[in-house]
Amino acid sequence: SAGPAVRARWLLAVADALDAAAGTLVPVARTETRLPEGRLSGELRRTTFQLRLFAERLHSGALDDVHIDHADPDWPMGARPDIRRTTVPLGPVLVFAASNFPFAFSVLGGDTASALAAGCPVVVKAHPGHPELSRLTAAVGREALADAGAPAHLLQIIEGERAGADAVQDRRTKAVGFTGSTRGGRHLFDLAAARPDPIPFYGELGSTNPVVVTPAGWAGRGEEIATGFAGSCTLGSGQFCTQPGVVFVPDADAFLAALPSLSAGPMLNERIGTAYTDALDALAARDGVEVARRVPGEEGQPDVVLLRTTADAVRNDPALITTEVFGPASLVVAYRSPEEVEEALAEFEGTLTGTVQAAGADDAVGLRMLDLLTRYAGRVIWNEWPTGVTVSDAQQHGGPWPASTAPTTTSVGTAAIRRFRRPVAFQNVPGAALPPELRDR
Amino acid sequence: SAGPAVRARWLLAVADALDAAAGTLVPVARTETRLPEGRLSGELRRTTFQLRLFAERLHSGALDDVHIDHADPDWPMGARPDIRRTTVPLGPVLVFAASNFPFAFSVLGGDTASALAAGCPVVVKAHPGHPELSRLTAAVGREALADAGAPAHLLQIIEGERAGADAVQDRRTKAVGFTGSTRGGRHLFDLAAARPDPIPFYGELGSTNPVVVTPAGWAGRGEEIATGFAGSCTLGSGQFCTQPGVVFVPDADAFLAALPSLSAGPMLNERIGTAYTDALDALAARDGVEVARRVPGEEGQPDVVLLRTTADAVRNDPALITTEVFGPASLVVAYRSPEEVEEALAEFEGTLTGTVQAAGADDAVGLRMLDLLTRYAGRVIWNEWPTGVTVSDAQQHGGPWPASTAPTTTSVGTAAIRRFRRPVAFQNVPGAALPPELRDR
Known part of the structure; x- marks a missing residue:
């Protein structure tokens, strides 16, 4: 050869x-x-x-x-x-x-x-x-x-x-x-x-690419986090395998209120558009999930949707955070303590990425969440976003099943x-x- | 951790x-x-x-x-x-x-x-x-x-x-x-x-670990090859995953005649002993295969058996050389040209090892056979034997299915x-x- x-x-x-x-x-x-x-x-x-x-x-x-x-x-x-x-x-x-x-x-x-x-x-x-x-x-x-x-x-x-x-x-x-x-x-x-x-x-x-926003991160970098999340969620109309489909936040009301205006371009084709709305509707219909924000798309473009639930609800129904919705939607999960995030992830599966949005390197909750996400993810990210996968020698794109x-x-x-x-x-x-x-x- | x-x-x-x-x-x-x-x-x-x-x-x-x-x-x-x-x-x-x-x-x-x-x-x-x-x-x-x-x-x-x-x-x-x-x-x-x-x-x-003896190898190192093969075939009563189960030789009569006396110790247990004789009998019963030598074991010990066939027969029935007989037996395959060996291996599967017994580094048939065996084997061996798998950094023990x-x-x-x-x-x-x-x- x-x-x-x-x-x-x-x-x-x-x-x-x-x-x-x-x-x-x-x-x-x-x-x-x-x-x-x-x-x-x-x-x-x-x-x-x-x-x-x-x-x-x-x-x-x-x-x-x-x-x-x-x-x-x-x-x-x-x-x-x-x-x-x-x-x-x-x-x-x-x-x-x-x-x-x-x-x-x-x-x-x-x-x-x-x-x-x-x-x-x-x-x-x-x-x-x-x-x-x-x-x-x-x-x-x-x-x-x-x-x-x-x-x-x-x-x-x-x-x-x-x-x-x-x-x-x-x-x-x-x-x-x-x-x-x-x-x-x-x-x-x-x-x-x-x-x-x-x-x-x-x-x-499949991969749902969870993000955890820490209390200190939210307090110090809230606006930057909200803006960054909105961009990563809707980039390419959410049609990326690393799209952040789940975001754990300490204050869901504040997080939702801080998001900038959301929009997404057309989806790849009609089949994918239909699959998106079907998956979204199915997830929204589960116990403990509500539609927190729906930004209707213009003609031929998808709605951008943020669903909302709690870490408690995820613990009772782990599928809430393993269900991939391929498109511009994410599930906002309100949590009250790092323990709640750990419990919510107890039955979690593999994911391509896991992201921590924290304050500085001394944010103890952030370090703990990073360690937690390393158990499930092929790539863990600190204060950046999972979309945009560079091609390099150190890159890792994979993870435990089903990533x-x-x-x-x-x-x-x-x-x-x-x-x-x-x-x-x-x-x-x-x-x-x-x-x-x-x-x- | x-x-x-x-x-x-x-x-x-x-x-x-x-x-x-x-x-x-x-x-x-x-x-x-x-x-x-x-x-x-x-x-x-x-x-x-x-x-x-x-x-x-x-x-x-x-x-x-x-x-x-x-x-x-x-x-x-x-x-x-x-x-x-x-x-x-x-x-x-x-x-x-x-x-x-x-x-x-x-x-x-x-x-x-x-x-x-x-x-x-x-x-x-x-x-x-x-x-x-x-x-x-x-x-x-x-x-x-x-x-x-x-x-x-x-x-x-x-x-x-x-x-x-x-x-x-x-x-x-x-x-x-x-x-x-x-x-x-x-x-x-x-x-x-x-x-x-x-x-x-x-x-x-499974693995049948084919050995190819080249004409030049046989001419120059015949006695050494016959002795080495006999030892590798019967070592540990043939109960090694790298036991050479198939040996291609240019002159089957001469090869069989040159083998030293053969014997094997008891097998691990009765179940394995029975499986050995069953697999051996099944292989011996296939078209084109005959028992060339059977050395009866003493009480409680297995027979050492050499079966015999031709490269032609293997081409017609590739399973002859993919059937593992776990015990002190090997199939001697007579070939007339390197092309015949290649044809016999056309439907071959993976193997842990492939061995060439050649003359020196200028044995062109040997080099060709080495290249051929590399397609199927996790380890290729030149003028040594496959049994005895050292533990080292460079060791490779595996290969394509079913190895x-x-x-x-x-x-x-x-x-x-x-x-x-x-x-x-x-x-x-x-x-x-x-x-x-x-x-x-």
Whole structure:
């Protein structure tokens, strides 16, 4: 299989081709997703940056996972042979594109970039929310790869639910990457697990991304917190997997009163808009929940809604804070003591993020809440907001179920490559036959 | 949760207590497993070494998985916040002990050592093949941990198939480690995957560990190869997961004629002895397979058996080389060209090991076979034998299904700790609130 320098060249070729095709791709994306041009251009920039970052890291070897144990006749449990471990590609990876990031989590998005960087051929199941964009993007990628001398099978695209399900079960598929709903992801996860030869399924599913505002934080930074929350709640019409769906506050009346005016742009498509209102209505209908504020959307735009409940009610009905409402809505949870937050989270599940809005570093309640959220979250945040997931080496996007089906992995950042390589130990292998990274210098 | 220095102290306390109890434990193990004293003492040494190696690596920080990205306003995709990633324990781990290593893969074996090193409480499902030893070992471990100040729940033991299955489905269980048969492992894997909240299942299941003897290797090192193979095939009565169950040879008659006299000690218990003869008879009954040599065992000992077939027959019936016969038997596969070996392996699955017995580093067929086996194996071996799995940093014990249910992980060696920790990113968190390994120096 191709070495890291060759794979880096392929990734750069794809990034350059995407940039060159921006003028064609962005308008199609605009039509199919209703997302504004600025957002789409920014997302495309993120996508090509991501490809280039993997290329750079392949060049530097920073993502290598290598260990060399020379033979040791005195190894305490008995003489040890020469063993050197590196990683090799898992094999063909099936990527399910997401609807909400038509570039960054779609055909040439993070899963594809990390799988190609890992040396795995990729089959993308296109998302039906942007079919034409998917085909165009795949064509751009395939042409760039062909021009760069990559094998033709390296990137392929398929469409349709049935084709996707079949591909999960295809014996040639060695791993699956998925970003989407818990329901859809669970179905495919089950198919992967039920194979005669189960394969890794890396799914990023649901997340409610709780925020805890501490009393000291509220007292000292109330206005900033209210403004920041409103922005994070409605950014991208709330169609982000890290949207803060739950916010614990010490004073719900004051919090609601302090919020600035709220609005959200159109949702991705009608199906998602309907799912949003259905999920919202179902949550609002549960005992102890009321609609605290509803800002009606203009024609074709969703209502922005803040629901309201108490930590007591959550303790009695833990599903209140595990129910993801995909759209511009959040549940405001009033609490009276840190113990109440702990009790409310006792039955909580995994989440991509957990955020603390506190005063300074001496806010003891804030530190305690940070520790609490670390039990459930893949990323914990102090006095910033969960939306806006940077691509970097330290990034972690995942968490315990249902945030991820594979809690030891990340789907964003350069560590995402680890999902698609497996370790192989070489014992007593002659130097010339070793992968270059395992040879003696 | 306890920091690495504290966990290291606990592991050392357990190792010391095991060493001190050797005089009690080994005789009980001898009675329950029929394994010879030398083997058991050696295995106990391996077990305590393993605990101490994890302790040492916790002290040195060598197993940390840490990355720090400082804030960067000029990050090309947009200003980047301060993000620092480390790992945290997954939570309570359920370990299924194996029968064939009553110390090293049992109550205080590799899975338990790596989970405790990771900071996870462990519940061990004892193997019914050595119940009294399991209870004694658990008591030694629990007492040592209590004396060292560890919480009482850190190590627990349960018995019985039903209790094990229930524990896989218990909501408190966050990961499972398993070593055993493909059938038993598959059943538990399915239970873990079917949970409302699926959890990682790290199972080391079946493996046939193919060996390829090259023509040049046979010509130059024939006697050494025949002797080495005989030893590896019958070591521990063939009851090792890395036992070479399949050996491709260029000249089957010569290979069989060159083998030294073969014998094996008693098997672990009657159930395993019966399973051995059943599996052997089933394999021998398949088309194209014949019994080439059967060395009858003395009273209470198994027959050592070499079956024989051709690469052609394997191509027509790939199951011939994926069927694990747990005991002192191997299938000798005659081949006429490297292409025949490749074709015979076309439908092959995962294996813990793949071994090449070649001439020198210029044996082109050997290099080609090494490359071929790397596609299927977690460890590839050149001119040594697969049995005898050292515990070290570079060790890799796993592979594609069914060698492992989690091909990106290892169950032996210090990297096994990774299975039981998950990454968490800390964004904009004040220095004093960060885990020590993430603070600025």
